[in-house]
Amino acid sequence: MVELLPSILSADFAHLAEEVAAAERGGGTVIHVDVMDGHFVPNITLGPPVVKSLRKVTKLPLDCHLMIENPNDYVAAFADAGADWLSVHVETCPHLHRSLELIASHGMKPGVVLNPATPLEMVCEILPMVHHVLIMSVNPGFGGQKFIPFSLDRLRRLKQMRTELGLNYKIEVDGGVAHDTVASIVQAGAELLVAGNAVFGAGRPEHDARQLLDAARAAVGA
Numbered sequence: 412m413v414e415l416l417p418s419i420l421s422a423d424f425a426h427l428a429e430e431v432a433a434a435e436r437g438g439g440t441v442i443h444v445d446v447m448d449g450h451f452v453p454n455i456t457l458g459p460p461v462v463k464s465l466r467k468v469t470k471l472p473l474d475c476h477l478m479i480e481n482p483n484d485y486v487a488a489f490a491d492a493g494a495d496w497l498s499v500h501v502e503t504c505p506h507l508h509r510s511l512e513l514i515a516s517h518g519m520k521p522g523v524v525l526n527p528a529t530p531l532e533m534v535c536e537i538l539p540m541v542h543h544v545l546i547m548s549v550n551p552g553f554g555g556q557k558f559i560p561f562s563l564d565r566l567r568r569l570k571q572m573r574t575e576l577g578l579n580y581k582i583e584v585d586g587g588v589a590h591d592t593v594a595s596i597v598q599a600g601a602e603l604l605v606a607g608n609a610v611f612g613a614g615r616p617e618h619d620a621r622q623l624l625d626a627a628r629a630a631v632g633a
Contacts (some may be wrong), residue, residue, distance in 0.1 A: 413597050413604065413631060415624045416443040416474055417616065418585070419455060419465070421554045421607030428468040434610055437620025439587070441472045441496070443585070443605045444552075446489075446498035448479035451503055459485070459492035466493030472604075473547055476524060478551050479503065483510055490517035498522030498545050498583075501533050513541045522583070526551065527559050541580050543603060544569055548596075549586030553610045558587025563599040570600030593623060594630035 417434035419427065419442060431442055444462060449455040465473060472495035479485065482499045489497055496521045504510040507523065514521040520542035523534050527547055534544065546569065548562035562584070569582055583603035584596055590609065597604070604627060610620045 413602055413627045414440045415627070416583070416603055417442045417610045417620060418443040418445060418554070418605050418607035419611075420445040421611040422616070423611070423614075424535075425463070430611060430616055431465065431469050431471075433616040434620045435469065435471060437610070437617040438624040439471070439610070439620050441474050441603070442469060443607075444473055444475045444494075445607075446475055446477050446479060446550065450480045451500070452478045453551045458528045459488040461494040462489060462494055472496060472497070474522075474603075476522075476545065476605075477503075478524075481630045483513055484518055486510075486513050486519075488621075490519055494519055495521070496520040496522055496542065498524050498543065500524045500526065501529060502526055507534070507537055508540070509538055515540070520631045525565075527562065531565060531572065535572070538572070538576060538578055538580060543581040543583045545583040545585055545603075545605075546601070547586055548584050548588070551586075555612070556587055558562060558589070558596075563595055566596070566599035566601050588623075590623060590626060593627045597631050 417439040417478040446458040473494040475494040511521040522543040524545040531613045549556035584601040585605035588606040
């Protein structure tokens with residue numbers, strides 16, 4: 412089943428609770444939280460205090476994507492703040508197995524993220540450990556970027572690897588998910604669709620979330 416994960420990076424932070432509620436009414440089932448430190452990516456966003464505030468206003472799972480250096484240092488803080496899923500970049504984790512074990516030990520579902528130029532083979536050994544694999548279909552750091560077309564091949568290969576290995580991780584995609592790209596994205600194998608600008612950018616999150624999700628599900632007959 413295709414799911415929509417509204418990304419609050421593009422939401423109106425002055426009305427965050429209302430924005431999240433509207434996206435949920437539009438069919439969002441998980442809230443995506445982009446955490447950036449200004450070092451690993453060229454932007455600074457938010458941290459555990461905002462996650463703690465979000466936890467008070469929604470019962471949906473919170474999917475926290477750590478685009479930060481030294482993510483292990485912050486795993487406990489995000490768990491305490493109420494994160495449900497926590498994903499880390501292979502590019503920032505020299506001991507990726509340890510990082511994923513740490514996330515799981517704090518009761519969160521572990522995920523691994525790959526930047527567009529990072530080979531999928533970098534995560535083969537740890538795939539049995541993860542709840543989801545997040546394919547970045549833009550270079551991380553900012554919302555509203557254009558989808559990188561070769562990401563479709565990566566999604567197809569990741570789906571094929573899952574079948575060959577007999578695993579059941581979910582395939583997530585983040586970057587450029589919009590009305591003109593979503594059909595090809597889900598047909599390539601993505602199940603968890605992170606969308607920020609396409610949901611919140613026009614100020615109609617309930618309407619635009621529903622339109623995007625309907626288009627995605629229609630493309631795969633689900």
